[in-house]
Amino acid sequence: MPCKGKPVHPQRKTKKSEGLEMALGEEDEQDTYVNLSDLNLQRQEKGAKSKAAKNTKIRLMLILMAFLIFLFLVQVVFISILFTFYKNMAEEQSHLKEIGENMAKEQSRLRETKKNITEGQSRLKETDKNITEGQSCLKETGENMAKGHSRLRETDENIIQEQSRLKESVTSELKKSRDLNNEVAGSLFNKIQRNFGVVGKLLEEVRKMNSSAQPLCDKSWKHYGLSCYYKSTKEVPMNSAKEDCEKNKAHLVIINGEDEMNFLQGFVDNQYWWIGLRMVNGAWEWIDGTSYEMTPKFWGKRQPNNSSIVDFPGGQECVQFSNKYGWDDRQCAIKYKYICEKEIL
Template sequence: MSKEYQDLQCLQEEETSSTVSKTTGSAMKAYKMQSWATSHSSRLLYGFCCFCAVLLIVIITLIVHLQKPEVKDRSFEYQLGNFSVSVKTQVSQITQEGTRLMEKITDLETSVKKIQNDLSIGSLQSDMQKVLGTLGRLIDRVHKLQLNGSQDPVCPVDWHRFTLSCYYVSKSGYPWEEAKTRCEGFNSHMVVINNEDEQNYVFGIAKTQFTWIGLTDSDGEWKWSDGTPYNTSPKFWIPDQPDNHFGHGLGGGEDCAHLHYNGRWNDDHCSRRYRFICEKAI
């Protein structure tokens, strides 16, 4: 009996111990489940907070993005204002430049008028010189007529008379400089054309052949051989002449004037061998 009681007691103790162990295990499991639930809730809360933070950032971004057009519009307004100021500045500069240009044009018109006046004075002086020269020749002619009775002064043999001058036309061609020397040897100068009547007469005796006249720009400026002012004397150039052509293969330009076959003037290389006309007063 004692042994059975002891065995029963041991069995009860073992059952009790087993029950306690089971109870303790259940409690530990319940504690672990509670800890896991608490941890899981914390994670959910943390995730929710993160979601709220992200949502807040998205809302702020949307607000900023929605406000950007206004900024762009204001930026465009600033650019438009700057462009307007730039245009006004440029218009002001153009206006100032236009004013200065008008002043220069006015100065140029004044200079042109002055030059025209000077040319008019020079033309009058040239005309006066021509008149005085003609009067002088008429006086000489009157004196000769008084000394020689009624004899009218005549030109040398092979010379042609026109008004108060005698003209000689060469029979052969020479370079311009040699023609000038030959005229000087005749106590004359190469022909100088002072008016349209003389131009027509000289063309008539030249007989439509290329013929040197006493006009050259070998020193860079057109001059008559007797010193007659070129700028104030009449001119009978062919259109677009003189052109100082260099394509003739003779070297240099064209510095001497001659009568063309049509009677007008042309510039040519001075080495050409053309006939020439001399002129001297009666």
Template sequence: MSEDLYAQPDLMRKVRCEEESGEEMEDRDEREERLVDIYMSADSLRGYNGGTETQLAAVQDRGGGPHAERRRGRVRTVCLGLLYLLLLTGFTGLAIQHIQVMKEKNSLRASYQNLQASHKNLTEEKDRLQASHKNLTEEKDRLQASHKNLTEERDRLRARECEIKVETGEYQPFPKNETVVADAEKTPAKCRHLSVVLVSFGLLCILQAVLNVSLRLALSDSPFKTTQEVVIEEEVEVEHCPLNWLTSGSSCYYISSKRRSWDQSRQDCLERGADLVIINSREEQDFLMKFVIAAWVGMTDRQEEGLWRWVDGTPVMKDRLFWAPGQPDGAFGGEDCGDIRVMIDFVGLNDYNCSAKVSWICEKMLQ
């Protein structure tokens, strides 16, 4: 037993055992103190041994290695957590600041738009005020010119009044001398002569009137009429165009302001005692083209395609009238009614769909 006591212990195995048992202990510091106490008791029994010290240092290094590594791991974890927390805090602050900046930007943009609208309104108001100021200035100039003219007229009237007063003052104080008395005596004689002349003229007028009446009475008993009376009777017998109708030659023209089909337009003309217009010459066509842009006229080729006739049955003389370019063309599956067009690049007679809504021209002949 003494040999076992003084035998050199296997320090390496002891350390391993302690390491294995230390993994199950909660307090790491207490395990290290036990290990040191064991080494101290072993050295006191067999004396100091340099190799043993070296082994103890190695064992201590082995025993403290995992603990230090865990501690460093914990420190790293804590540092990383703190760093993450700082970054999260920084990003959150930047996001909040960005939101605030965007809100401020939108507010500034809205304020800028409001300022632009206000500036536009102020500019328009300034233009209106300038125009009003210009009008007021012109009105002021007109009033000043009128005032100047009135002032000059007033000065002229005052000057005239002064002249009249001067003349009145000059003639009133003149004494009546013998010459004036003689003229006053001669005045009744002159008035008598004038009265005689006026009476004579009146008698001549009365005599002329009596002669005219006698002549008219004599002519009324005669079976013959004077030329003037014949002309008057002819004027009375002449028929005039209705109200709001145009007159050209012996025809009256009614130009409608409404839009209807060709058949409806002709029915309206018949109800007015007329019919759709029949154009007999270029002069008549030129006259009507002054008052319309597009209007139905009284021609159609319903009875025979391509053979155009007026509403009175007479054929349309194409060579005597002016047609629009390329017309008549019978486009769009049949255009059997005629109208007159006055457009930029399309002027003259044209064939058109009879159901289309167009204004119309009625013609009525004078008796």
């Protein structure tokens, strides 16, 4: 406890002393402010240096860590490459081992093959020897065959010459026989036709004596021998002419002899007329089956010639005749008049 006594009163200051104190106080305050600013600047500089050092340390640590990571990755890649290399080496060694085993087997097979080749060469030598002997035999046989072939050629030439002579002789005899047959057949058909004409005349005389008897031929038909003949007024192709005659129970005219041909030349005018002669499978045939070879022929000059007309298709396979030119082969599609024949009996 303080002692109780009189209170101590501070001394009073004068105005001059107060002014001096105030001036000194202001100077001290200014010095203090200056020192504080320098201190702060020093502190800031130290802080900046410390921060820069700290950042530099961090950067170095990051760089070191990145470098260590890079080294680690390089090491991993290198180890992986080494692992792959050793693995491939192991597989290659295994493959080489298999190749070595296969080569050993192949060498064994080659030795066997070489042995077989040697044996085959030995057999080939024996075969070659046999072939040489066979060639010698074949050569002798070939010479004998050549000699035989020469003799056969001479014999063949003689046979060919003989065949040629025989063919000419047979052809000549056949031609003579054919000409004789045609001559005899033509003469026979002419005689038959004359007899038919006589019989036809007798029938006509009998009909005339018997006034009640029917005529031998229909109206528009002409009687000759044992047949009735009709001449058309229209021109049609060969097939149409054939059909028209068949509709009247007749057929295109068949010329069996010289007398009948003479009758027809007087029966028609000087135009072209279809007759019942046509070509079938390359041979001339009468449409009623009468033999063409056995009947007389009345072809015109240089006929048949099978010369085509441009406006009509096909070859000349049908026959027409005229008073002036005789028989002539023409294309069947051409339109001519026609003559029908109908037998009385």
